Amino acid sequence: MKKTRYIFCGLAVMAIMANAQDKKIKKADSKFTSYAYASAIRSYEELVKDGYAEEEIYKNLGNANYLNANYEEASSWYGKLFALKKADFDPEYIYRYAQTLKSLGKYNESDEWMQKFKVAKASDQRALVFDQNQNYLEQIEVRSGRYQLKNIGLNSKVSDFAPSFYEKELVFSTARDSGLITKNIHKWNNGSFLNLYKAVQDDQGNFTNVDRLSKKLNKKTHESSTAFTKDGQTMYFTRNNSVDGKFERDEAGVSRLKIYKATLVDGEWNNIEELPFNGDSYSVAHPTLNKEETKLYFASDMPGTKGESDIYVVEINKDNTFGTPKNLGPRINTEARETFPFVTDSDILYFSSDGHPGLGGLDVFATDLKNENGEVFNVGRPLNGEEDDFSYIIDVETGKGFFASNRKGGQGNDDIYSFVELKPLDFTCNITIAGIVTDEETRAPLSNVAINVFDNDSKKLSTIQSDENGAFTLETECKEGIFKIVASKNDYDEGESTFVIEKGGDVSDVEIKLTQVDKSAPLGTDLAKYLNIEPIYFDFDKYSIRDDARASIDKVLAYLSEFPKINIQVRSHTDSRANDQYNQLLSDNRAKATAEYLIEKGISSDRISFKGYGETTLTNSCDNAVPCSKDNHQLNRRSEFIVVE
Template sequence: MNRRILLLVILLLSFGADALAQERLVTKGNEKYQNYSFSPAIDIYQKVLDKGYMTQDLLQRLGNAYYFNADYQKAAEVYGILIENYDKGVGPEYFFRYSQCTRSLGEYQRADDLMVKFTEMTNGGDKRAVTFKSEKEYMAEIDKNSGRYNIAPFEYNTQYSEFAPSLYKQGLLFSSDRDTGNLARYRHTWNSKDFLDLFKVNIDSASNNAVRKMGNVNSRMHESTSITTKDGNTLYFTRNNFIDDKYVRDEEGVVRLKIFRAQLDNGVWKNLEELPFNSDSYSVAHPALSPDEKTLYFASDMPGSSGGSDIYKIAINDDGSFGTPTNLGGTINTEARETFPYVTSEEILYFSSDGHPGLGGLDVFATKIKDQKYDQKIINVGRPVNSKKDDFTFVFTEETRKGYFASNRDGGLGSDDIYSFVESKPLVFECVQQISGTVRDKISNDLLVGATVKVIDENNEEILSTITDTDGNFTLTLDCNQGNFVRAMMQGYVPAEEYLTKSDGKPRIMDFYLEREKVTAGFGDDLAKLLQLSTIYFDFDKYNIRPDAEVEIQKVIAAMDKYPSLKIKANSHTDSRGRDKYNLWLSQKRAESTVNYMISKGIAADRLTKEGFGETRLVNRCDDGVRCSAIEHELNRRSEFIILE
């Protein structure tokens, strides 16, 4: 008995000591995690997990550490364990990241199911949820944009990381952690790799000797993502917060990213300065220039950002100073990561994101920003530039249709590799929608020839206009990436307008019915003339209402519905052919048929009277015995709707 008790005590002590040891390891791992030292944090967390010690917090941090190191396979495994064991307590962000991981593994249905859960948890209020719901068929959209690039590996890739290509004179700048002679103590603990430096290469060279380090721009910390002015004399680049050979940490001990600027002087980069809108408290990184070089675009997680990082812009003044950073807004930026901007000469913004619907990880997206409009359609550039992994730092020139990007996709030499590409088919940014229709008089239903149809944007600016042709028809082609007002106008009529929201570009038929500004009529006027009615025909020797006559009478009914006090008299006339007495009887029956038809359609009988005049009121010379054409006789076979009140 005593031995059993002693054994139990020993086991309990052993278990307690082991648990205490695991807690100490987790505490150490948390310290590494908080300092963005994800690689050692992964080692610690995984070791603890492998021993069977598991908490929600540990799984969340381990999953995130894998996620931010782009190991989506491992991240998916950990997030799966997290949600399986702690479903009720797990926040929506983990469902989103789990969805991104499964998408990068090609498990698109699983990814969509997780996004449905994410949407439910955020009540549809998160931009990513809204986008997912509105672009449920995103795979079909990606497929439509795919196949437009012919890609090839960059010939200067190594077993290390190469990324952040930047066009520079006749060559290329890029960032790499290739062996630079740094000692292990200078390796970055985010991913346990050497720190990044900037390199330049003459891309036309046949020798690897063409690759050179950027000299005094590099430090013993990270340098990456660069852009130069067109003359090659000003360089903007990203570096860790590293001043006077010392790195600077924020209050949490994190070394943030900053953008620096340097000037080329006799082949040497001088006057190195950090930009004034940098901060020790948040990161500012990945510079890009507008075509006129008066605006700098960059990524940041500064206060006011909606996600892990947003894309911003800032004005570059003539004296080299800067304006105030401006967030590009909710169409481009989501609650996830938007980063690595690049702007082409045609004002197309390319950027990477894991917040917009994609194939997995970071995908490359594009949007038109002409006239600094940042609310246009966001387009996934498709395969093969985008893959299941991270695809980023896309640069491109429309003049040659050539460019470069980086990816950590399978099959590369290093963890990140640069790929060159040639665009074989331009990306279609315009959402073109054709609208067509007619403009008519609302009462008479007659086509209005020469009516003006205008398209007005949401800023009340006229975009284009046309006039109706001889058949009253019009056709217009709109940009359906934005909302538009379509307005029909004609002198003497009240304009009519309809609003078109953003759409998928399917053709649309729009018919306008304009009301007259003023209808001038009085006692004794013929409403048939005012409404420009066509002749109301009856079959020979018949007085029943024909279908074509119904259309014209309906116009009179519409007018009486619009003006409830209107009272009319229906007069019917014949031509001179036939016996006078018979014509008088026939016209009376036709007038009766007309009134009875109107009563059957809801017009009160006390608002209608009738009379047949036979051939007693001819409008021309075609009396008995006079030779007249069929057209001349037809003018006498008429109906009138005389206004009585």
């Protein structure tokens, strides 16, 4: 029963009637438009063998195979379609072709077609999500390796999927032979209609007593996707539109899906009634309940649906009536298929989608319903793969669960797999912001710059300092809107950068340029005091630069290098010992030695003058008439650096 789940996506395909008069083409088109895809595929393939190579045949063969999840075949026919090199193809064919390429592991080629899809339909949610997550394979890889899988023994040679927990049993949908004649063969894919089965799992994880859930529930229609209340007395399930228990189509040839409710009476499911928000012109399917059983989540293509099927929620009132269904919105729903929702007791929504970036076909995704701005995560390999992965359920306390897949190596078309979640998903959502801070004039990177991120309400979200290369990388909470980075550093004006973040997208290559503030010392300033450095002292009766003085002079040197327009005069002094003439000569030598040190270190001689003052400007009262200690005399043997221009 290949790919019956697509019926439960509420998928309606536009029928494109060929204009050719050939009876074979008309017959094939008739099968396609009546959703007899399996038969239509065979008829179209016969036409191709007869030499027909028309656009509509390739389109319909691509779509018929795509809707039966024959992705390799679909990819081949879509490839032939685009080889015709027409310019007016519906962008949806481009998207489907990109999806089929993923299922063949051709991710680079798929991404190239997604780029074409983005150009053709830039406002499409799928194009926007792809544009914001072009490193999606790397992101998926980070979340991969968290599951241990096992193909369980209850699977048949056809389709088995849509598992659900019911007390100690596992309830699931299956297309295994019901023993009925061809009336129960569905034209979509020539498979048996689906029935609900149950199985008991023993302590070793083996399934026994596999049998129909209920004879009253299983009719000549599809039954699938169950959800049970915790007391085990109420069940919600999916069924095709029917009359007197028989499969019924609408005027467009589609048998829509509806959610029904049943109650357990004396061990049998009775009181079967459809929910009030069902409709005859759209499908409603795949029910799941929240922990409090106050909300029912489901998939539908009802009016207001963004894509082929969306996830909805409806309130269950205390009197067992229902509110108005609400679409979960563009964070979750795209223009493609979002289906098979499952909500855990901690309000984590798992669902399948081929609209969010994935590995191919339907992938399982998860998001935290408590966080309106929360990210949608692909749960990664090995649970997701190149084919369809769907109908995920989990017991969060044990980390054990089930899902269905049509991956290679299974027993049937779709198999149910058990899994153990080795590591839960981290739903903490952060945005990564990376960039560099540079000097506006020199373009040199600036280190130790304080970086602060603010939201649109001027709330500080995060702070960090730039590294030695001027680079910074920081994380902040997932929020959409306008953000601002403010960078600040001593001797610079503040700089900032404003940007918009949509749907939790990371931001890179932010460059903030800071303008240096001219904080040069005013005329007449002694730089030794201005820079708060140790004084430049000399030994008694000497003018050589002492080792302890070099560190202070180097700071003056750095300042002069930073402010190239500053000119100084080195002024040197002596103590009062020795005669005035000798002290004048000694101070001249000290001033000259200090100036030469700066010149040797790279400061232009045009910027430095020097002068000795002998003992004429003592810093204390230690003149010739006053006896003083060596330490007090030392205070007068010094050099100063006076700003003169």
